[in-house]
Amino acid sequence: MYIIADKKIFNPTINTNNMERREVLKTLGISMTLLGTGLFTACTGKEEVKVGKKEISQKNTPPPKPVSLRDKKIVNRDKHAIKDPENPTKAELKHTPEIAIGEANEAGFSEIKITIGQQGIIHPTTDAHWIDFISLSADEKLIGKVEFEIGAASGYATFRVKTEGINTLTAVSGCNLHGIWQSTKELK
Numbered sequence: 667m668y669i670i671a672d673k674k675i676f677n678p679t680i681n682t683n684n685m686e687r688r689e690v691l692k693t694l695g696i697s698m699t700l701l702g703t704g705l706f707t708a709c710t711g712k713e714e715v716k717v718g719k720k721e722i723s724q725k726n727t728p729p730p731k732p733v734s735l736r737d738k739k740i741v742n743r744d745k746h747a748i749k750d751p752e753n754p755t756k757a758e759l760k761h762t763p764e765i766a767i768g769e770a771n772e773a774g775f776s777e778i779k780i781t782i783g784q785q786g787i788i789h790p791t792t793d794a795h796w797i798d799f800i801s802l803s804a805d806e807k808l809i810g811k812v813e814f815e816i817g818a819a820s821g822y823a824t825f826r827v828k829t830e831g832i833n834t835l836t837a838v839s840g841c842n843l844h845g846i847w848q849s850t851k852e853l854k
């Protein structure tokens with residue numbers, strides 16, 4: 667019997683040199699393995715399916731969002747509150763929202779003015795230290811949120827809200843260095 671492998675003719679019945687024999691057997695083994703893999707792929711198509719799935723999953727994975735300079739500068743998201751309401755510190759007053767409610771207009775919307783902070787102690791606004799957001803909720807349901815760019819605006823926002831039927835308004839502020847602060851005002 668003669669077996670053709672890699673342009674060499676191997677006759678197992680002939681007593682050839684041992685080194686040459688091993689080389690031919692090795693080549694034959696690799697060829698048979700490759701042939702086997704090809705046949706399996708052709709019969710099942712499994713490899714193509716696997717590759718296809720990999721391509722789809724790669725396409726569906728969104729690229730990571732670049733971190734903005736603003737995000738890098740927001741370093742504190744801890745929640746804070748005035749510890750002693752009878753004796754608030756200057757730092758506590760400077761960060762706590764003050765809520766002022768105006769008269770309702772003909773359509774029933776009242777102007778809700780939110781200033782950070784209280785008793786005229788206003789939070790500073792610089793490129794290194796600023797109020798980065800203010801939000802307003804009615805009866806613990808979010809009405810709106812304003813985000814501020816680095817040092818772009820003072821910590822102040824106004825909302826027009828239909829206050830009829832609302833019991834409480836809660837304003838929340840975020841200082842990029844000193845975290846999250848809130849205050850609540852009863853309407854009834």
Ligand SMILES: [Fe+2]
Binds near residue numbers: 842843
């Ligand atoms: Fe601050």
